Amino acid sequence: MSPFLFWIFAMLMLVFGAAVIINRNPVASALSLVVSFLGLAALFLSLDAYFIGVIQVLVYAGAIMVLFLFIIMLLDLRAEKLRKINWIASAGGLAVALALMLQIFSVVGRSNIAKQSFPTLTRSTSDDIHRIGLLLFNSYNLPFQVIGVVILVATVGVVVLSRRESR
């Protein structure tokens, strides 16, 4: 991928990711999250991860964001009123986040492999879903079964949680 496209999509993802936590209206936050995930899907495609890019759009921008928007509209949340801000807690949270970012920057800046560019692929990646499927059903068969149980438990749990109390 050309550096130009990389910077376009990286900036798109980061700006809208920041908009998620800056917006006071939850609907605007959810829509910013969709754009941020679309930028991330483009970055996945730039790394030759076609399958991951596609399920990123399908699962996140499709299913999960619809769930978020549905809940926001179901609960009828308005833009929050400005409350009294706890300045000490906010400054502490911001300081911890900035320290984390500085730590990540220093680790990336000091490592040698981070300066290398990506090696060229000698094999086509258009069959990546085939290779992932083989891995998933051979090496990772047990985790794949377990993840099915996780989804089942989550489904049953959601039904139990959202059932109205009958008295």
Next chain:
Amino acid sequence: MVSLGHYLTVSGILFTIGFAGVMLRRNIIIILMALELMLNAANLSLVAFSRFHVDVTGAPNYNAHVFVFFIITVAAAEVAVGLAIVVALFRLRQTTHVEDITTLRF
């Protein structure tokens, strides 16, 4: 030329944005969205490393893709359960503000 460090830096910034959202925001739905941002930042660095480690056949290391697939699945289950809890909480308290919810038992 775009190097591995570029992707890792972008992933780190995205993770920090999500982390700051969890620390600073008080709306529980926004906190869930910030959690999603953090999970996706981890996915981005995993896929970048997979592209970086080309195996003997000349293809990316697909173990990371399987890992990302599992992360996306778990994130979907987590959001479903989390939003169900938010709905149950909203029925009891009519609020999604975390500072209004300070007791373990109602």
